[in-house]
Amino acid sequence: MEGMNREWGIYIHIPFCLRKCSYCDFYSETAFDEETLNAYVRALLREIDLVEIKEEMDLVSVYIGGGTPSLLKGEHIDLLLRKIKDRCGLKDEAEITIEANPATLDESRICRFYEAGVNRFSLGVQSFVDEELKTLSRMHNAGEVWQTVEALQRAGVKNYNLDLIYGIPGQTEASWRYSLKKAVDCSPSHISAYLLQLNEEVPMAKAVRRGELRLLPEEKERSLYYLAIDYLNRHGFEQYEISNFCRDRLVCRHNLVYWRAGEYIGLGAGAVSYLNGRRFLNIPSVAGYIKNLQQGLLPAREELEYMATREEKALDAIILGLRLCRGINLAEFKERFGIDIGEKYKNIIRRYEEEKLLAVEDGYMYLTQKGYFLSNQVLIGFIGG
Amino acid sequence: MQERIRNFSIIAHIDHGKSTLADRLLEFTGAISDREMREQFLDKMDLEREKGITIKLQPVRLNYKARDGKEYIFNLIDTPGHVDFTYEVSRSLAACEGALLVVDASQGIEAQTLANVYMAMDLDLAIVGVINKIDLPGARVEEVREEIQNVIGLAAEEIYPISAKLGLGIEEVLEAVVKHIPPPQGDVNAPLQALIFDSYFDPYKGAISYIRVVNGQVKKGDIIRMMSTGKEFEVTELGVLNPYMTEVEKLEVGEVGYLAASIKNVGDTKVGDTITLAENPADKPLPGYKVVKPMVYCGLYPLENSEFEKLRDALDKLKLNDASLVYEPETSEALGFGFRCGFLGLLHLEIIKERLEREYDLSLLATAPSVVYKVVLTDGSEVEVQNPKHWPMTQKIDRVLEPFVKASIMVPSDYIGAVMELCQEKRGRYENMEYLSKDRVLLTYKLPLSEILYDFFDALKSRTRGYASLDYEISGYEESDLVKLDILLNGEIVDALSFIVHRENAYYRARAIVQKLRKIIPRQLYEVVIQAAIGSKVIARETVKALRKDVLAKCYGGDVTRKKKLLEKQKEGKKKMKQIGHVEVPKDAFMTILDIENE
Numbered sequence: 001m002e003g004m005n006r007e008w009g010i011y012i013h014i015p016f017c018l019r020k021c022s023y024c025d026f027y028s029e030t031a032f033d034e035e036t037l038n039a040y041v042r043a044l045l046r047e048i049d050l051v052e053i054k055e056e057m058d059l060v061s062v063y064i065g066g067g068t069p070s071l072l073k074g075e076h077i078d079l080l081l082r083k084i085k086d087r088c089g090l091k092d093e094a095e096i097t098i099e100a101n102p103a104t105l106d107e108s109r110i111c112r113f114y115e116a117g118v119n120r121f122s123l124g125v126q127s128f129v130d131e132e133l134k135t136l137s138r139m140h141n142a143g144e145v146w147q148t149v150e151a152l153q154r155a156g157v158k159n160y161n162l163d164l165i166y167g168i169p170g171q172t173e174a175s176w177r178y179s180l181k182k183a184v185d186c187s188p189s190h191i192s193a194y195l196l197q198l199n200e201e202v203p204m205a206k207a208v209r210r211g212e213l214r215l216l217p218e219e220k221e222r223s224l225y226y227l228a229i230d231y232l233n234r235h236g237f238e239q240y241e242i243s244n245f246c247r248d249r250l251v252c253r254h255n256l257v258y259w260r261a262g263e264y265i266g267l268g269a270g271a272v273s274y275l276n277g278r279r280f281l282n283i284p285s286v287a288g289y290i291k292n293l294q295q296g297l298l299p300a301r302e303e304l305e306y307m308a309t310r311e312e313k314a315l316d317a318i319i320l321g322l323r324l325c326r327g328i329n330l331a332e333f334k335e336r337f338g339i340d341i342g343e344k345y346k347n348i349i350r351r352y353e354e355e356k357l358l359a360v361e362d363g364y365m366y367l368t369q370k371g372y373f374l375s376n377q378v379l380i381g382f383i384g385g
Numbered sequence: 386m387q388e389r390i391r392n393f394s395i396i397a398h399i400d401h402g403k404s405t406l407a408d409r410l411l412e413f414t415g416a417i418s419d420r421e422m423r424e425q426f427l428d429k430m431d432l433e434r435e436k437g438i439t440i441k442l443q444p445v446r447l448n449y450k451a452r453d454g455k456e457y458i459f460n461l462i463d464t465p466g467h468v469d470f471t472y473e474v475s476r477s478l479a480a481c482e483g484a485l486l487v488v489d490a491s492q493g494i495e496a497q498t499l500a501n502v503y504m505a506m507d508l509d510l511a512i513v514g515v516i517n518k519i520d521l522p523g524a525r526v527e528e529v530r531e532e533i534q535n536v537i538g539l540a541a542e543e544i545y546p547i548s549a550k551l552g553l554g555i556e557e558v559l560e561a562v563v564k565h566i567p568p569p570q571g572d573v574n575a576p577l578q579a580l581i582f583d584s585y586f587d588p589y590k591g592a593i594s595y596i597r598v599v600n601g602q603v604k605k606g607d608i609i610r611m612m613s614t615g616k617e618f619e620v621t622e623l624g625v626l627n628p629y630m631t632e633v634e635k636l637e638v639g640e641v642g643y644l645a646a647s648i649k650n651v652g653d654t655k656v657g658d659t660i661t662l663a664e665n666p667a668d669k670p671l672p673g674y675k676v677v678k679p680m681v682y683c684g685l686y687p688l689e690n691s692e693f694e695k696l697r698d699a700l701d702k703l704k705l706n707d708a709s710l711v712y713e714p715e716t717s718e719a720l721g722f723g724f725r726c727g728f729l730g731l732l733h734l735e736i737i738k739e740r741l742e743r744e745y746d747l748s749l750l751a752t753a754p755s756v757v758y759k760v761v762l763t764d765g766s767e768v769e770v771q772n773p774k775h776w777p778m779t780q781k782i783d784r785v786l787e788p789f790v791k792a793s794i795m796v797p798s799d800y801i802g803a804v805m806e807l808c809q810e811k812r813g814r815y816e817n818m819e820y821l822s823k824d825r826v827l828l829t830y831k832l833p834l835s836e837i838l839y840d841f842f843d844a845l846k847s848r849t850r851g852y853a854s855l856d857y858e859i860s861g862y863e864e865s866d867l868v869k870l871d872i873l874l875n876g877e878i879v880d881a882l883s884f885i886v887h888r889e890n891a892y893y894r895a896r897a898i899v900q901k902l903r904k905i906i907p908r909q910l911y912e913v914v915i916q917a918a919i920g921s922k923v924i925a926r927e928t929v930k931a932l933r934k935d936v937l938a939k940c941y942g943g944d945v946t947r948k949k950k951l952l953e954k955q956k957e958g959k960k961k962m963k964q965i966g967h968v969e970v971p972k973d974a975f976m977t978i979l980d981i982e983n984e
Contacts, residue, residue: 194939195938197938197939218933221933222933243938243939255941259940271943274945279945279946281943304946305946305949316945316949319949319952320940355910357910372936373933373935374910374932374935375935375936375937376935376937377910377932377935379952380952380956380959383952384956
């Protein structure tokens with residue numbers, strides 16, 4: 001199949017939260033009851049029946065994200081995963097991840113999810129400093145993270161990720177180092193460290209505009225970023241993407257599908273899919289979504305983007321592929337898209353090599369460590385700036 | 386026939402309702418139907434309609450059945466109102482026997498109008514006074530009538546109060562045209578003399594000239610000769626604009642119309658030239674127009690270097706339509722190949738740049754405008770400098786002369802103090818003050834042209850709550866203490882950013898401009914040092930710190946499209962930049978020197 005990988009993934013969006021965090025721009029709703037959750041899961045099961053499935057490809061990952069998927073019950077997860085196995089032929093070794101808010105994940109839920117087939121947990125920890133968690137309007141405190149991690153370990157879960165955020169107003173190098181240390185102490189297999197970047201509509205961005213909150217200066221954000229890379233490297237975590245680190249090669253396979261420009265189906269209200277060169281968004285409304293599926297229809301979709309040509313798909317693959325530390329395998333790329341990157345982008349490559357932001361070596365093109373935090377500059381070069 | 390022709394223009398200040406009056410005349414005489422009517426009918430260019438001004442003169446033919454029962458042919462030639470376009474006004478006036486002077490009933494006569502009326506009087510045109518907007522609450526019809534009588538010398542019965550907006554008094558104006566404006570003189574049997582008063586390029590018909598036949602007649606198929614070049618062409622089409630192009634077989638003495646003759650080279654139809662017949666030519670051309678000298682120069686560069694030839698072609702075509710435009714190729718180390726262009730004023734510059742961009746699909750960068758300085762060197766020789774880049778070395782300069790204007794400012798007496806203060810700030814020298822009526826004053830100042838070019842008019846308007854009006858004419862060169870200020874980016878002089886400034890203002894201007902540049906030059910991979918220097922002496926400095934962060938930390942399935950859109954936007958931003966050495970400079974930066982004047 002031209003321009004595509006053989007591996008694909010399924011993303012399931014669970015757009016429910018007990019409370020919206022002030023920095024988050026994912027679609028979710030806070031007014032719901034148990035019946036809504038049941039109806040929503042029923043609708044998801046129907047959507048799985050209706051969506052286009054590529055039999056010839058390998059389903060390597062299911063990722064249940066949100067919102068707050070840990071609000072679902074074990075039986076919901078069980079139903080969903082069974083359905084996917086029946087309909088899509090899930091690989092035995094497939095990665096099955098669920099995102100969880102430390103405040104909503106108790107030991108019994110962990111066990112039920114685990115029994116249902118979930119083999120990877122991703123905890124939205126964000127910080128180990130309570131003051132910073134308050135700034136982010138998170139529901140949990142640092143102590144609850146410990147309880148959750150202990151519960152995971154007791155349940156025998158080894159593959160779990162902690163999400164951390166840097167660039168929080170009031171954060172210092174010392175407090176960031178503290179959060180990193182505590183995270184490492186939790187012995188996760190994977191750590192994601194994200195810069196706080198606000199979509200302009202979220203409440204926190206409004207507070208910043210009103211002058212009630214002040215984001216850190218760029219210089220500071222930069223030093224926190226490189227501090228994280230350095231700290232995590234020294235503690236056995238290898239960086240494999242701009243914001244992602246793992247131990248023992250336990251990368252997030254689901255995200256690799258994205259970064260390798262593979263196809264994925266997004267199920268649920270507000271989920272995005274990428275299929276046959278089209279990126280589209282399911283209707284971001286729980287009620288609308290449920291209604292569509294009750295009528296036996298696919299949810300209303302908005303086409304975000306259509307890449308008709310190999311060139312467009314190739315550009316997409318460059319933008320995504322350069323996020324990976326390993327970079328882009330030039331031979332594979334040429335086979336897949338028929339484009340010789342080294343030839344086509346000769347001038348751009350030379351220019352950014354001179355700036356020490358980009359390197360080509362051993363058949364790979366990749367961003368340098370200096371290039372990570374300035375990656376957009378390089379990408380603009382590739383899209384023709 | 387000749388007896389029934391009336392050729393006239395409308396003279397008016399901006400906003401006094403000239404285009405609206407023209408619209409009403411068109412409607413009243415049935416030249417256009419209600420269905421076709423739109424505001425500013427004769428202003429064809431999008432730019433004119435957007436800005437609500439007239440740039441190009443535009444002839445139109447009207448048929449009017451007068452109260453005496455006879456049919457008359459009116460040729461109305463609309464004129465622009467802004468000081469920059471005085472040249473266009475003089476051209477349309479030369480094709481007429483009369484002019485309607487339109488004055489706003491609440492504003493009175495403005496300085497600019499007065500200058501144009503004097504021009505018309507010099508050409509012996511009959512003047513008909515029209516007081517417009519009498520329906521407005523602030524109308525002072527009697528006072529304004531008195532002012533026109535006093536200042537212009539019209540008789541009370543030659544002045545007509547109207548409301549063009551409401552259509553009041555239009556017929557009286559048409560009757561006044563018949564009564565007061567004489568029919569054209571000239572001999573239909575004499576050899577052909579036709580004045581080209583405007584021309585433009587049509588891709589199908591070649592160069593098209595608007596002509597006024599002064600003597601003789603011209604027919605389709607005639608072989609014509611351009612008297613300035615001797616080149617000959619066969620007339621392929623003649624016509625009138627009523628207001629649409631309508632073909633006719635011939636144009637006779639006194640008539641106004643258009644002429645096409647498969648003229649491919651735009652330079653062969655010079656505005657002001659006289660057309661005669663190859664067979665039986667006139668022995669001498671008509672007086673034509675005095676050559677206008679540009680007052681202000683700037684560099685125009687294509688953003689894409691490959692578009693240089695396209696720009697040349699566009700300038701050639703525009704020149705045909707606008708004889709006052711001059712240009713020659715120039716090179717800048719920073720900007721590559723472009724043209725040094727001369728303009729009548731800043732509005733003219735802005736209009737030409739916009740027309741080039743819109744009508745010829747170019748993306749242009751304009752450098753800061755400069756007047757023409759005269760520099761006397763220590764060896765006694767004198768050089769003219771209209772590009773700061775060619776400013777001689779300080780040690781070679783004996784003295785510098787800069788152009789001055791005589792500015793006439795009309796203002797209600799309450800604002801005399803404010804206007805004097807402004808003129809003082811702009812290095813002006815008081816000349817004279819004259820009371821036009823008990824509360825209206827005409828102030829005369831000598832001012833450096835460079836000072837009034839930039840924001841003088843805006844400042845004048847804001848300090849007099851819009852009541853002052855301005856006209857100016859070049860009065861000659863005077864000695865001034867001027868220096869060249871260079872702008873350096875990372876130690877390299879950017880030639881296109883240099884400008885000439887009075888020594889006393891140099892420090893202030895230097896600081897203002899480097900601060901402004903710091904704000905508009907985006908952060909990039911390297912630190913950018915911005916300096917302003919006179920000779921080798923740096924007098925102001927700012928730095929743009931290196932970019933430290935440009936990343937999207939999170940990029941998963943749902944984020945990709947949004948991320949790409951952000952990158953696209955960034956890329957578009959970069960396209961508006963000019964790469965100078967390693968530094969990316971927004972194209973607007975080159976006009977920054979103007980902006981700081983306005984802050």
